Structure formats: C-alpha cells, structure tokens
Amino acid sequence: MRVTVDTGVCVGAGMCALTVPAVFDQSEEEGLVVVLRSEVPAGLEQAVRRALTLCPSGALAAV
Amino acid sequence: MTYPMSRQRRLDPPDELFDDPAPVRPLTFADGHVGWLVRGHAAGRAVLSDPRFSTEPDLQHPLVASRHLPKGRVPPGFFLRMDAPDHTRYRRLLTGHFTVRRMNQLQPRIEEIAATCLDDMERAGPPADLVRDFALPIPSLVICELLGVPYEDRENFQNESARLLRLDSSPGEMESAVDDLVKYFYTLIARKRVEPANDLLTGLIGGGELEDDEIAGMGFLLLVAGHETTANMLALGTFALLEHPEQLALVRDDPAVIDNAVEELLRYLSIIHVGPTRTAVEDVVIEGTTIRAGECVALSIPAANRDPSRFADPCALDVRQPAGSHLSFGHGIHQCLGQQLARIEMRVAYPALLRRFPSLRLAVPAEEVPMRADMSIYGVHSLRVTW
Numbered sequence: 174m175r176v177t178v179d180t181g182v183c184v185g186a187g188m189c190a191l192t193v194p195a196v197f198d199q200s201e202e203e204g205l206v207v208v209l210r211s212e213v214p215a216g217l218e219q220a221v222r223r224a225l226t227l228c229p230s231g232a233l234a235a236v
Numbered sequence: 237m238t239y240p241m242s243r244q245r246r247l248d249p250p251d252e253l254f255d256d257p258a259p260v261r262p263l264t265f266a267d268g269h270v271g272w273l274v275r276g277h278a279a280g281r282a283v284l285s286d287p288r289f290s291t292e293p294d295l296q297h298p299l300v301a302s303r304h305l306p307k308g309r310v311p312p313g314f315f316l317r318m319d320a321p322d323h324t325r326y327r328r329l330l331t332g333h334f335t336v337r338r339m340n341q342l343q344p345r346i347e348e349i350a351a352t353c354l355d356d357m358e359r360a361g362p363p364a365d366l367v368r369d370f371a372l373p374i375p376s377l378v379i380c381e382l383l384g385v386p387y388e389d390r391e392n393f394q395n396e397s398a399r400l401l402r403l404d405s406s407p408g409e410m411e412s413a414v415d416d417l418v419k420y421f422y423t424l425i426a427r428k429r430v431e432p433a434n435d436l437l438t439g440l441i442g443g444g445e446l447e448d449d450e451i452a453g454m455g456f457l458l459l460v461a462g463h464e465t466t467a468n469m470l471a472l473g474t475f476a477l478l479e480h481p482e483q484l485a486l487v488r489d490d491p492a493v494i495d496n497a498v499e500e501l502l503r504y505l506s507i508i509h510v511g512p513t514r515t516a517v518e519d520v521v522i523e524g525t526t527i528r529a530g531e532c533v534a535l536s537i538p539a540a541n542r543d544p545s546r547f548a549d550p551c552a553l554d555v556r557q558p559a560g561s562h563l564s565f566g567h568g569i570h571q572c573l574g575q576q577l578a579r580i581e582m583r584v585a586y587p588a589l590l591r592r593f594p595s596l597r598l599a600v601p602a603e604e605v606p607m608r609a610d611m612s613i614y615g616v617h618s619l620r621v622t623w
Contacts, residue, residue, distance in 0.1 A: 184569050185331025185334070186573075199335040227560065
C-alpha cells in the first residue's frame with residue numbers, strides 16, 4: 174500500500190498523525206500533513222485505512 | 237417538525253430525533269423556513285465535507301428564534317463562519333499551533349494544572365462544585381496561557397461567553413457580548429504590541445499578515461471555543477461516569493482505556509447539541525434527498541453519533557466500544573482546530589480526578605443536577621460532588 178497526500182486541501186486537523194504516527198506527521202510551521210513513509214509498513218494498512226476515513230478534508234489517498 | 241430540544245433523559249438526546257429512521261427529514265426553522273434535519277452519520281459527514289454547503293451567516297436560518305447574528309455582526313477573523321478561501325487563509329495561520337506534537341508537549345503543564353486544582357479541592361474538603369473547581373479552570377488556564385490572555389481576566393470572559401451561549405439571549409445581548417469580547421482583545425493586542433510575549437497572540441501580531449480586528453476576531457473564537465467545550469466535556473463526562481460506575485472504574489483503573497474512553501464520551505455526550513447549520517448554494521443530493529439551492533440544513537450531532545447503522549450499541553456508554561468516527565468535532569474543513577488539545581486535556585483530567593478521589597460521588601441526587609438545556613453547548617451548570 175502506498176499513500177499520497179494533498180497539502181492543498183489539508184486543514185491540519187491532525188487525525189492522521191494521531192492515528193498512524195509511524196506514517197504521518199504534521200509540518201512544524203503550518204501543521205499540514207507530512208508523509209514519513211509513503212510505502213506503508215506491513216501491519217499498518219488497516220490503521221492507514223482508518224486514518225483515511227477519519228481525515229476531515231479528504232487530503233489522504235492510498236493505492 | 238421543529239428542531240428537537242427537549243430531552244426525556246439527562247444524558248440522552250431528545251427521543252423525537254429517533255422517531256423516524258430517515259437520515260434526512262424536513263425541518264421548520266425558527267423563522268418559518270422549511271429546510272432539513274440531517275440526523276444520519278453518513279449524511280452528516282456528507283454535508284460537512286461538501287463545499288456546495290455554505291456556512292456564511294447571511295445564508296443561514298436560525299434554529300432558535302433569538303440566535304442569529306447577521307454577517308455584519310460577525311467579527312472579522314471569525315473563520316468558523318466563513319467558507320473557503322477566506323476560511324483557509326485564517327485557519328492556516330493557526331494549524332501549526334495546534335498539531336498533535338505541540339499539544340502532546342503541553343501534557344506535563346496540563347498535569348500540573350490538574351494537580352493544582354485537585355490539591356485545592358482536597359485542601360478545602362468536600363463537597364466541591366466540579367465545574368467551578370476543576371472542569372472550568374483547567375481548559376481556561378490552558379487556553380489563556382496558549383493565547384496569552386491574562387487568567388486574572390477570566391471572570392469577565394467567562395461571563396461574556398456564557399451570555400453568548402445562552403439560547404435565550406436576545407440578538408442585542410449576543411451582539412453586546414461579541415462587542416465586549418472583541419473590545420477586550422483590542423486592548424490586549426495593543427498591550428502586546430508594547431510588551432510582546434511568547435504566546436499565540438504575539439505571534440499573530442508579529443506575523444504582520446493580519447489587521448488588529450482580524451486578530452481580535454480570531455482570539456475571541458479561540459478563547460470561547462477553547463474553554464467552554466472542554467469544560468463541559470469534563471463536567472458532563474464525570475457526571476456520566478458517576479452514573480455508570482463500572483465504566484468509571486475502567487477509566488480510573490485501566491490506563492489502556494483512556495484514549496478510547498475519551499472518544500466514547502465525546503460520542504455519547506455530543507455536547508454540541510444545536511446544529512451546526514449549512515445552506516446549499518446549489519442543488520445537492522444527500523442520501524437520496526435533494527436539497528435545493530438556498531435550503532438550510534441543520535445537523536444533529538447527538539443523533540449522528542447514535543446512528544445504529546454506524547455504531548453497534550449506540551445508546552450504551554461503553555468505553556471499550558470503538559467510537560473514533562464520531563462527529564463531535566465536526567467533519568470537513570471546519571473540523572475542530574483545537575481537538576488535539578481537547579483530547580490531551582481530557583486524557584489527563586478524567587483519570588487524575590478519579591484516582592485522586594476514588595470514592596468520588598454526587599453530593600446531590602442525579603435528578604437535581606442542573607443541566608445546560610438552555611445553552612448551545614450542553615453540559616451541567618454545576619456538579620456538586622463529595623468523596
């Protein structure tokens with residue numbers, strides 16, 4: 174599983190960083206989504222799918 | 237139907253919300269406008285994340301007769317009531333201050349504040365009013381320190397924000413509460429220009445991108461949203477736990493449940509119990525219902541959070557039930573900016589209280605606890621407890 178993000182629509186709610194801190198972070202300045210590992214480590218797929226659901230702005234996608 | 241407001245039981249939303257399983261139902265607003273009540277979880281998410289629904293004040297219809305501020309009366313910088321791109325511009329200046337990492341860094345300070353409140357309660361001895369002595373001071377002091385608002389001024393801003401949130405306030409009373417709070421921030425901003433400090437307001441002033449009236453509106457929004465919400469979650473959540481002793485014991489004794497317990501209390505209590513509203517700017521189909529351009533929709537967060545198609549046992553308070561997809565912080569671009577702060581405050585405060593006073597109990601019969609049915613944020617006006 175690979176994740177992509179759109180910082181243009183991100184509202185910095187932090188749900189991704191809260192849900193899967195091993196994959197998502199927030200930038201120091203604007204608090205927008207930062208991907209730490211675009212290739213999702215094994216075992217974290219379900220948590221990433223959960224983060225996609227919880228994201229309020231639709232900034233996350235996974236393929 | 238009109239917006240259901242009368243509760244049959246203190247911790248449950250009005251039964252009327254569940255009479256009809258349709259996720260979207262016709263609703264008559266307080267000014268006679270016929271729009272829609274959105275009560276389903278999926279429908280609520282769809283409305284809140286769709287840019288074809290506007291939050292602009294002049295497009296909305298009131299759910300409660302007196303409570304309607306026209307756009308001209310909403311302060312500049314009050315981005316909760318703005319659509320993109322205006323909303324985006326203001327929110328982006330703040331998101332960096334409310335990240336998960338920054339809020340986690342506040343944990344030791346929040347623990348210290350909670351411990352001080354508990355020390356004071358212990359010293360004074362029972363009974364205590366949990367609202368006055370614990371639930372209100374913790375988030376008030378935290379948001380004051382974060383923004384750079386002197387905590388000594390709390391009586392003033394707590395009174396003004398109460399006036400703003402009373403459902404029976406006249407438009408005049410609401411407008412004067414807004415004016416007074418905005419004026420208060422003007423004075424504070426002027427002071428911070430002379431004496432800058434390491435706080436959010438000073439940062440916004442120094443950023444040079446905003447006029448003073450915009451900073452005042454943003455400060456006003458953050459201050460009111462930052463203390464009233466968590467304060468009510470802390471007090472109402474404690475009341476709910478006291479009414480569910482087996483759940484209380486789990487929160488007190490098992491550190492592993494607290495993260496989910498906070499989400500479950502947010503879901504179960506749904507303190508934002510009036511609205512929000514949105515107005516369609518073009519025709520939109522939500523779960524098979526066509527909302528015409530110009531029609532206003534009112535969400536019921538309590539109903540969405542107890543949607544049986546989303547939650548397995550929606551009317552039970554079960555701190556082990558996965559509750560994370562509740563709509564208590566909203567959804568879409570307006571989802572609560574301070575939600576990570578609220579989470580840390582609750583994760584610290586509930587266990588600290590219950591561990592300090594393991595025998596905590598109500599000092600009045602449950603049916604005598606004064607509920608905030610008259611406020612736009614639900615909760616308890618006071619909570620007399622003993623131990």
